[in-house]
Amino acid sequence: MRATIQLLWRRGWLAILFALTLMLISVLPAPSHAQSRSVVVDRRDGVITIQQNGDVEFVETWQVRFSGGPFRFAFREIPLNRATGIGGWQVSEAGVPLQPAPSGEQPGTFVVTSSGSGEKVTWYFRNPAGNETRTFTLRYVVAGALRIYEGGDQFFWKFIEQDREYQIRAAQVRVLLPQNFSQADLLAGTYFNGQPVRNQEIIDGRTVLFTGGPFEPGDEWEVRVQFPHGVVTATPPPWQMWDDLAPALNLGALAAAALMLLGGGGGLYLLWDFLGKDPRVPAVAATFDAPPDIPPAVAGTLIDERADLRDIIATIVDMARRGILRIEEVGISGKDYLFVIENADPSLRNAYEQVLIERMFGLRGNSCELSELREAFYVHVADIQQAIYDDCVARGLFPSNPHGTRMRYLGLGILLLVIAVVCGAGTFVIALGVVPALLAIPVVLGMLALALLALSNVMPRKTVKGAQQAATVRAFKRYLEQIQKYLNTPEAKARFDTYLPFALAFGIEKKLVQDFARVDTPAPGWYMPRHRPIIYTTGDFGDDSGGRIGNGGIGGGMPSLDTMAGDMAGGLNSMSAGLISMLNETSSTFVSTPAPDPSTSGGGGGWSGGGG
Structure with missing residues (x-):
């Protein structure tokens, strides 16, 4: 026991010693090779001399403190958006001139490169710098930097640029004027991040002193001096006119963009109100009767103004309900379905039904399996949709093809978007340098284009008759959505076969099947699941004797939705496992x-079986 206590004691002290060691290591300074690299400019001073010809000579002195390292070069970039040229570059380190070079990174040299927006000088130290302070001097001459006005010429310059990643702790700028003036004729000012500050002093009639700092990365500092006109021989530079007009141009651009936004937005609303809004018709109370003379596909198209896949599937079920088609689940695993024509002519009521039958069966005769249509039928979908649209127009429900109407306005929206992009690209250079607000105009054009693209979906307009029929269809849809309230009568149960195609077109078929399954509704006779025998009564398909079709044995009448139940959650029955699965497939x-290559699967839609 004593030995155990001693062992724990020793281990405890070892743990404490280990923890203290970790704490000591954490507070010890890191080795020099792990120190972070940083640069701070303790001072950036300048002597700026305005010459008689209007050129401006700059002499900048940098005191730079390096930490870590090594550092081998530095650079300075001068923008030319408010100047016409720059030259006369000289760079020295600790008073020793560096040599100009056309390119390369040779120590003791500097390289000047030009771009469309300015000039950049990069100087390479004679020796790498680290944990020390060095002094550099830059000399250069800028042409066309003065603003020439009758009331007084001005020098207005950003001495501390915004685009940098290091701190400048202090700066002093001394501006020497071209001759000695009365101090009363001189004006001076400084601006920190665009806001005026009082860090200037008129020393005498020729010298103005500016002081500032510290300047964090992103800070900007400008100096400004005005002296009597007529002393320098310079003329107004080309950029001056645009710079003077910039406030008015920016304001005008913003005003134009605002007017475009308001006028364009109002114009789009009026466009929809006059050309896209459906005529106003009285509301219709919910009704349990399917709309007379309105087949399911047309009803679905009236709801959303689109002939989509739901409407095509609803047409197949409607033709099966009317005895035109029979649908059987086939295959060992029940993964295929057989469509059989029972009585196509003269039972077909609409041209699009004829198109659908022709595209499904073609030269296959009176029957075809669903698997035969895979990766082949998709080419016919647009033809069937067009036939549904044509039927809607022929019935006087739409003045023209709703899909064509959508495409016209969609094309206009795309055209406007292209114009916005072209205008944006064309004005970018001008906007970047002089009138930033000019970009608001192509932005507003783009917004209006996107709004028109969205508006194209609601531009198909119904006729008065179409609006009235749509109100009736919506009333019937509301009834189907609340069908569970009305299923306590035999008459309601008997309508399942009639309601199902409309529920498919409305996207509420799953709820309808669930509601009817709860009240022991008979299953439809036109669909025969593979896994269960079904007894067909008069009017249903079967063998000549009217007996059972299936795998034998079970009699007693037509199975109900409820007796077919049990395979899926939520009270759904094998109608969901069979009929809904068939619709999905x-x-x-x-x-x-077809798949474009072996690594890409073929495209395919899905049938959720639910509403929406």
């Missing part, structure tokens, strides 16, 4: 496309 097959 059919929709997926109709839009499936």
Whole structure:
């Protein structure tokens, strides 16, 4: 026992010693090779001399403190947005001149490079710098930097630039004028980040002194001097006119953009109000009767003004309900479906039904399996949609093809968006240098283009008849959405077969099946699941004797939705496992496309079985 206590004691002290060692290591200074690199400019001073010809000579003195390292070069970039040229570069380190070089990184040299926006000088130290302070001197002459006005010529310059990543602790600028003036004729000012500050002093009739600092990365500092006109021989530089007009141009650009936004937005609203808004018709109370003379595909198109895949599938179910088609689940695993034509002519009521039958069966005769249509039927979907649109127009529900209307306004929106992009690219250079607010105009054009693209979806306009029929269809849809309230009567149960195609077109088929399944509704006779025998009564398809079709044995009448239940959660029955699965597979097959290569799967849609 005693030995155990001693062992724990020793281990405890070892743990404490280990923890103290870690703490000591954490507070010890890191080795020099791990120190961070940093640069601070303790001072950046300047002597600026305005010459008789209007050129301006700069002499900048930098005191730079290096930490870490090594550092081998530095650079200074002078923008030319308010100047016409720059030259006469000289660079020295600790009073020793560096030599100009056309290119390269040779120690003891400097290289001047030009761009469209300015000039950049990069100087390479004679020896790498680290943990020390060095002094550098830059000399250069800028042409066209003065503003020439009748009321007085001005020198207005950003001595501390905004685009840098290091701190400048202090700066002093001494401006020497071209001759001695009365101090009363001189004006001076400084600006820190665009705001005026009082850090200037008129020393005498020829000298103005500016002081400032510290300047953190991103800070900007400008100096300004005005002296009597007529002393220098310079003329107004080209940029001066644009710079003087910039405030008015920016204000005008913003005003134009605001007017475009208000006028364009109002114009788009009026466009929709006059050409896209449906006529106002009285509301219709919810009704349990399907709209007379309005087939499911047309009803679905009236709701969303689109003939989509739901409307095509709803047409197949409607034709099956009317005895035109029979649908059987086939295959060992029940993953395929057989469509059989029972009575196509003269039972087809609409041209789009004829197109659908022709595209599905073609030369296959009176039957086809769904798998035969995979990666082949998608080329016919647009033809069927067009036939549905044509039927809607022929019925007087739309003045023209809704899809064509959408495409016209979509094309206009794309054209306007292209114009906005071209205008934005064309004005970018001008906006960047002189009139930034000018970019607001192409931005507003782009916003209006996007608004028109969105508006194109609601531009198809119904006729008065179409609006009235749409109100009736919406009333019927509301009834189907609340069908569970009305299923306590035999009449309501008997309408499932009639309601299902409309529910498919409305996107509420899953809820409809669930609601009818709860009240023991008979299953539709036109669909035969593979896994369960079904007894067909008069009017249903079957063998000549009207007996069972399936795998035998179970009699007693037509199975209900409820007795087919049990395979899915939420009270759904094998109607969901069979019928809804068939709808899902059919929709997926109709839009499936061939794979472009072995590594890419074929496209395909999905049938959720739910509303939405």
